[in-house]
Each structure stands twice: as structure tokens, then as C-alpha cells.
Amino acid sequence: MEALKRKIREEGTILSPSVIKVDAFLNHCIEPSFMQEIGEVFADKFNNEPVTKIITLESSGIAPATMTGLILGVPVIFLRKQKSLTMQNNLLTATVYSYTKQTENTISIAEKYLSEKDHVLIIDDLLANGEALQGMVDIVQKSDASLAGCGVVIEKAFQAGGKSLRQRNIRVEALASIASLENDTITFTEQEATH
Amino acid sequence: MEALKRKIREEGTILSPSVIKVDAFLNHCIEPSFMQEIGEVFADKFNNEPVTKIITLESSGIAPATMTGLILGVPVIFLRKQKSLTMQNNLLTATVYSYTKQTENTISIAEKYLSEKDHVLIIDDLLANGEALQGMVDIVQKSDASLAGCGVVIEKAFQAGGKSLRQRNIRVEALASIASLENDTITFTEQEATH
Numbered sequence: 001m002e003a004l005k006r007k008i009r010e011e012g013t014i015l016s017p018s019v020i021k022v023d024a025f026l027n028h029c030i031e032p033s034f035m036q037e038i039g040e041v042f043a044d045k046f047n048n049e050p051v052t053k054i055i056t057l058e059s060s061g062i063a064p065a066t067m068t069g070l071i072l073g074v075p076v077i078f079l080r081k082q083k084s085l086t087m088q089n090n091l092l093t094a095t096v097y098s099y100t101k102q103t104e105n106t107i108s109i110a111e112k113y114l115s116e117k118d119h120v121l122i123i124d125d126l127l128a129n130g131e132a133l134q135g136m137v138d139i140v141q142k143s144d145a146s147l148a149g150c151g152v153v154i155e156k157a158f159q160a161g162g163k164s165l166r167q168r169n170i171r172v173e174a175l176a177s178i179a180s181l182e183n184d185t186i187t188f189t190e191q192e193a194t195h
Numbered sequence: 196m197e198a199l200k201r202k203i204r205e206e207g208t209i210l211s212p213s214v215i216k217v218d219a220f221l222n223h224c225i226e227p228s229f230m231q232e233i234g235e236v237f238a239d240k241f242n243n244e245p246v247t248k249i250i251t252l253e254s255s256g257i258a259p260a261t262m263t264g265l266i267l268g269v270p271v272i273f274l275r276k277q278k279s280l281t282m283q284n285n286l287l288t289a290t291v292y293s294y295t296k297q298t299e300n301t302i303s304i305a306e307k308y309l310s311e312k313d314h315v316l317i318i319d320d321l322l323a324n325g326e327a328l329q330g331m332v333d334i335v336q337k338s339d340a341s342l343a344g345c346g347v348v349i350e351k352a353f354q355a356g357g358k359s360l361r362q363r364n365i366r367v368e369a370l371a372s373i374a375s376l377e378n379d380t381i382t383f384t385e386q387e388a389t390h
Contacts, residue, residue: 086216
């Protein structure tokens with residue numbers, strides 16, 4: 001997605017050879033019309049799949065997931081990282097380690113929202129080590145729903161998450177795939193990552 | 196907003212005389228087209244204000260804020276409840292106690308996103324004791340931006356938050372205002388809360 005690559009180049013900040021800050025358009029400040037474009041591209045990539053539900057993980061996945069759901073006409077469920085007073089029982093859970101926050105979280109979804117009739121698209125903002133996506137895949141598998149695949153806004157292809165998911169035969173679509181952040185330079189992979 | 200009141204009646208679950216669970220359409224599972232309707236109503240209510248930015252607090256405010264921002268054509272900044280590795284410095288912060296999670300959080304925004312040129316609309320999912328909104332109002336005031344007001348999807352009018360904000364002459368618009376949850380019955384206020 002060229003408009004996304006341009007934003008990454010113009011507004012992303014390389015903090016280290018493995019970390020790029022994209023708060024300006026993805027993780028903190030968002031431009032809703034750009035999120036709508038992102039939703040259109042995800043919807044287009046997965047339009048050959050009979051998706052019935054989208055799941056994402058709070059918080060940065062919610063805007064792109066909601067826009068994708070608007071176009072596909074399906075509900076979006078955002079998984080929680082912390083238990084709330086109103087969500088205590090009848091949950092499907094998985095354990096996820098966050099490298100950026102250096103914490104381990106139990107992510108959860110009310111089990112009633114996923115059944116064997118569902119075909120689930122997972123949307124998230126960033127794919128690096130893949131912990132969040134793996135956790136969401138685990139939850140889909142525990143629910144007996146089928147998995148359409150994973151759509152991520154940005155993949156850091158030099159980290160192991162995407163490879164590990166694809167080796168499990170899980171379809172992963174990244175709208176921008178970063179090959180390297182070495183030498184304070186953003187290098188995109190030649191071709192956007194597909195199945 | 197009649198469609199919202201219908202959803203609250205049909206899909207809300209009263210857990211106690213002070214707590215209603217609205218995970219089915221607001222806090223966990225969302226229907227993007229309904230969020231779009233919510234965005235349209237907020238945009239309509241605040242269309243007399245020259246809003247330049249919307250702020251909200253992760254996570255349940257993100258979807259309605261994004262849809263409102265799409266219609267108003269303004270950026271949305273979602274405030275963080277936890278510090279991330281990529282957001283450590285140059286922050287405006289406030290302390291917020293969450294009754295539903297029984298935790299105290301320091302909410303934060305990168306200070307560069309708000310200036311004295313901004314006219315800010317605050318959007319959130321629920322207004323009860325008003326801690327989250329008060330925290331966001333504090334942050335807007337620290338930033339020297341002006342405040343258009345607060346839009347909340349559901350106000351629990353029997354709790355103190357809305358009254359306290361309005362006493363400070365802050366405009367608070369609720370799309371549905373619940374007068375009482377006593378006797379396992381949802382009673383809405385006669386008129387939707389306005390300024």
C-alpha cells in the first residue's frame with residue numbers, strides 16, 4: 001500500500017534497529033479517512049473469504065479493524081488485555097507477552113462471540129515477534145471457528161512472527177512490510193508479504 | 196438516540212443497581228455500521244463547534260471517536276493508560292481511577308498533538324463517576340487548547356460525573372442517559388442530557 005509506505009517514511013521515527021515509532025498515524029494519533037483506506041485494502045485482500053467476524057486486540061488494532069468491518073459488514077470484537085468487572089466468566093483466553101510494554105497479559109474474549117459457524121479475520125496494527133497474533137490464533141482455534149487469516153498494517157519482516165505464522169500455513173497479509181531498519185534507514189521488502 | 200436506547204434495552208445486562216454490561220455492542224463486540232451512526236449523531240451535535248481534534252481514552256472510546264472523526268474530518272488521538280516503550284517523554288498526563296477495573300492509571304498524550312490552536316472534542320463510551328472525562332479535560336486544559344465539550348455514548352445520570360462536569364460549565368452530550376437501573380429495570384431520563 002503505497003500511501004502507507006509514504007506515511008511510514010515521512011512520519012515514522014526509527015528508535016533503534018528493531019523499533020520504529022508510528023504513533024503519528026497508527027498507535028496514538030490516527031487520521032480516520034486514512035484508516036478507512038486501510039480498511040478498504042484489507043477488505044479487498046480478504047474478499048474471497050466468507051468472513052463472519054473480525055477480532056483484534058486493544059488498542060491500536062481497533063480503528064483498522066472497525067473500518068475493515070464496516071466495509072465487510074461484519075461485527076468486530078476487540079480482545080481485552082485485562083479482565084474487567086463485567087467480563088469474568090465464560091471467556092476464551094491466551095497468554096501474550098508484549099515486548100514494547102514488557103508485560104505479560106492474558107487476552108480474552110467472551111466465548112459466546114465465536115462458534116464453529118464463524119470464519120474469523122484477525123486484524124492488528126503491527127507484526128513483529130507475533131505474540132499477539134499467535135494468541136489470537138490460539139483463541140480462534142480454541143473456539144472451533146475457522147480462520148480466514150491475519151491482516152496487519154505493518155510487518156517487521158526481519159523479526160520472526162510472520163515467518164512462524166506462515167510456516168503454520170496461516171495466511172498473513174501485511175499492508176507494508178519492513179525488511180530492515182538498520183543504518184537509520186527504512187527498507188521495505190521487495191514485494192508485500194502474501195500467503 | 197432511539198436506536199441506541201433499543202440496543203441498551205435489548206442487549207444490555209444489568210449486573211447491579213449501578214452496573215450495566217454493554218459488551219454486546221460497545222465495550223467488547225461492536226457493529227461498525229452502528230458505530231458509524233453514533234459518529235453521525237456526535238458530529239451533528241457538535242457541528243456548531245470548530246473542532247480540530249478528537250481525543251478519547253483506550254479502548255472502548257476508539258471506535259465511536261474514529262467514526263466521529265471520519266465525519267468531522269479531524270484527527271483522533273487515543274490516550275494511553277500505560278506507558279509504552281515508544282512513548283516516554285514530552286507527555287501531558289493525568290491520573291484516572293477506573294471503578295470497573297479497580298486500578299489507577301496515568302493517562303497520557305504526546306504534547307505535540309495539542310496546542311492553543313486546537314479546539315478539542317472529547318469522546319468516550321461511558322460516563323459514570325466521570326474520572327476518565329475529568330482526566331481528559333485536565334489534559335486539554337494543560338495543553339492550552341480550548342474544549343468543545345464531551346460526547347459520551349451512555350451516561351449513567353444517577354452517578355455524579357455528568358453533574359460535576361456540567362457544574363464546571365463543560366458541555367456534555369450523552370446519546371442515551373440512564374436515570375436508574377433499580378429493580379432490574381433500565382429507566383432512561385426523560386430528555387437526553389444536553390448543555
